[in-house]
Amino acid sequence: MTLPRSLTTILLACAIQQAVLAFQxxxxxxxxxxxxxxxxxxxxxxxLPDLFGSKDARRSQLKDAILDLASExxxxxxxxxxxxxxxxxxxxxxxxxxxxxxxxxxxxxxxSVNGDWDLRYTTSDSILGxxxxxxxxxxxxxxxxxxxxxxxxxTVRYAVLDVPRSVTSELxxxxxKLTNVQFKRFAxxxxxxxxxxKFKGSLDxxxxxxxxxxxxxxxxxxxxxxxx
Numbered sequence: 001m002t003l004p005r006s007l008t009t010i011l012l013a014c015a016i017q018q019a020v021l022a023f024q025x026x027x028x029x030x031x032x033x034x035x036x037x038x039x040x041x042x043x044x045x046x047x048l049p050d051l052f053g054s055k056d057a058r059r060s061q062l063k064d065a066i067l068d069l070a071s072e073x074x075x076x077x078x079x080x081x082x083x084x085x086x087x088x089x090x091x092x093x094x095x096x097x098x099x100x101x102x103x104x105x106x107x108x109x110x111x112s113v114n115g116d117w118d119l120r121y122t123t124s125d126s127i128l129g130x131x132x133x134x135x136x137x138x139x140x141x142x143x144x145x146x147x148x149x150x151x152x153x154x155t156v157r158y159a160v161l162d163v164p165r166s167v168t169s170e171l172x173x174x175x176x177k178l179t180n181v182q183f184k185r186f187a188x189x190x191x192x193x194x195x196x197x198k199f200k201g202s203l204d205x206x207x208x209x210x211x212x213x214x215x216x217x218x219x220x221x222x223x224x225x226x227x228x
Contacts, residue, residue, distance in 0.1 A: 055097055062094045063212055066224055070121035075139075077128045084123060091222050095206045095214060102176025103208035104145055111210045117141045117225035124221040129156065136162050141225065148172070150181065150203070163189045171203070178204045 069087055073079035079087070103113045119139040122128060129135045136155045143150050153166040165188045173179040180202050183195035207214035215223040 055099075059094065059097050059099070059209070062090055062097070066090050066094065067120060067226070070224055073121070075119065075128060076121045076123055077130055079123075087121065087123075088222065091214060091224070098207045100208040103205045103213075104173050104179060105176045106145055111208050113143050113205060113208055113213065114145055115142065116228040117143070117213055118228050119223060120226050121224040122221060124217070124223075133158055138228075140228065143171075145171070145173075165189070167195070174202075177206065178202060 066087065069083060069090065070076070073083055073087075076084075076087075100111050103111070106112060106114070117140065119127075119141065125131065127139070133156045136157050139152070139154045141150065141152050148171040150169045150171055151166055152169075153164065155162050155164045157163075165186070167183055167187070168185045170182045170184055171179045172182065181200060182197075183199035183201070185192060185194055187193075202217075204216045205213060206216055211227045213225045213227075215225065217223060
């Protein structure tokens, strides 16, 4: 099926805008005000044994709570301000229990950041397609530190058309958890094109275990991903 030239141009513009948002330069952290702090108090109820339990048990409880909330809010698409505040607190609590130092550095016997990851929750309205074209199915990010490359893939519904789109990137690690990202090539369905050199960003991994990864991005956005 051949799309009209005007529609193709619009879709390409949308693809660039959305793909760039997947990796963005890190912004200074947003100060928490009393008002926002009040929104983020609905943590899982902890019994006395929980408080003195193992880190593994606390991680498991926090991960379950995060995934339950992610599912309830449809990846964050329908999240209220209160639910966003609750997720931020859960996110920070799990970050504090990060078992993997330098997640970008491959070591035998430690969790690997490499492979395919499913986006389960984000505060980025643009990536979720809020107010725009809906996402259909999983939003997947692949990372390969052996080749210093990454790829984001998704399917977007434009009216009655479900169109796959992706962006491939080169990674340039700054340290063991933060890497700069240079976009290399965009694809929208069968159409591919090189990314301009100015299309750059960053990726900060703040938590990694065998099946979950937490990432922070531009403007305070947070990302929860699980291994596929």
